Amino acid sequence: MHVFEVLADPVRRRILELLGPGEMASGEVVEAIGAEFGITQAAVSQHLKVLRESGFARVRADAQRRLYSVDAAGLRTVDAWIGQFRSFWEPKLDALATEIARGKRDRRNAPLTKRTGKRA
Amino acid sequence: MHVFEVLADPVRRRILELLGPGEMASGEVVEAIGAEFGITQAAVSQHLKVLRESGFARVRADAQRRLYSVDAAGLRTVDAWIGQFRSFWEPKLDALATEIARGKRDRRNAPLTKRTGKRA
DNA sequence: CGGATATTTAAGTCTTGACTTATATAAGCC
DNA sequence: GGCTTATATAAGTCAAGACTTAAATATCCG
Numbered sequence: 001m002h003v004f005e006v007l008a009d010p011v012r013r014r015i016l017e018l019l020g021p022g023e024m025a026s027g028e029v030v031e032a033i034g035a036e037f038g039i040t041q042a043a044v045s046q047h048l049k050v051l052r053e054s055g056f057a058r059v060r061a062d063a064q065r066r067l068y069s070v071d072a073a074g075l076r077t078v079d080a081w082i083g084q085f086r087s088f089w090e091p092k093l094d095a096l097a098t099e100i101a102r103g104k105r106d107r108r109n110a111p112l113t114k115r116t117g118k119r120a
Numbered sequence: 121m122h123v124f125e126v127l128a129d130p131v132r133r134r135i136l137e138l139l140g141p142g143e144m145a146s147g148e149v150v151e152a153i154g155a156e157f158g159i160t161q162a163a164v165s166q167h168l169k170v171l172r173e174s175g176f177a178r179v180r181a182d183a184q185r186r187l188y189s190v191d192a193a194g195l196r197t198v199d200a201w202i203g204q205f206r207s208f209w210e211p212k213l214d215a216l217a218t219e220i221a222r223g224k225r226d227r228r229n230a231p232l233t234k235r236t237g238k239r240a
Numbered sequence: 241c242g243g244a245t246a247t248t249t250a251a252g253t254c255t256t257g258a259c260t261t262a263t264a265t266a267a268g269c270c
Numbered sequence: 271g272g273c274t275t276a277t278a279t280a281a282g283t284c285a286a287g288a289c290t291t292a293a294a295t296a297t298c299c300g
Contacts, residue, residue, distance in 0.1 A: 004133070047288090070208055082195060084140065169278080
């Protein structure tokens with residue numbers, strides 16, 4: 001399932017928000033989500049499965065319990081896609097700040113022409 | 121339609137990528153998307169409507185043509201949601217760089233304790 | 241072992257939304 | 271005005287996926 005399809009569901013987004021502060025047992029998630037959305041334990045479990053398989057959540061076993069936590073991989077993928085448009089709403093960053101913020105990752109394929117135009 | 125549902129569709133994501141470099145007439149989008157996805161003019165038009173109504177695209181009229189361009193609003197909303205998790209994959213930025221990158225917007229509610237821990 | 245607890249999986253239903261074709265709207269041109 | 275071009279809308283079909291209930295799996299505890 002594509003990363004954006006994963007986040008298209010409000011229940012899954014909410015689960016990630018719940019996991020943000022730290023890991024939570026499946027049962028705790030079921031309780032919180034159940035209260036907010038009124039869906040069953042099975043439904044929540046299915047959502048957790050999607051989050052797992054798409055790289056948004058990790059699990060580890062603790063006896064019968066399954067402790068879930070945020071996996072950055074999925075979120076990163078989303079951020080990368082959004083990032084290609086970042087100049088649309090963050091044009092105020094000066095070049096240096098952008099360099100720092102982006103970890104210089106753009107440097108390799110920097111378009112030599114069409115820079116700020118200040119000099120060329 | 122929720123922002124993430126909008127981006128859940130591959131055709132809509134591709135349209136936004138096409139609009140990235142600059143505005144395009146509906147017909148041009150139809151041509152490009154039609155070639156890539158094999159869908160009709162009507163289908164593309166419906167996608168453009170979704171993008172418009174959800175704040176991802178703007179239109180302006182030029183005679184019979186409709187010129188579409190990226191609207192940052194929708195993308196910004198997505199970025200804001202993702203942003204709450206940014207610390208998961210960008211913990212390496214030092215405080216100063218983060219300040220610059222984020223435009224100091226966090227400064228208001230900065231958690232006094234739990235900073236880098238370097239000193240406290 | 242047998243029951244309670246915690247969680248996943250299987251199977252089926254039902255809604256949403258991504259398409260299609262056909263038609264409507266509107267501007268340009270001769 | 272009537273034809274062409276450019277785009278949007280209407281109405282209907284079909285598949286995906288978000289649920290449900292029921293059952294399977296696995297660990298703990300007496």
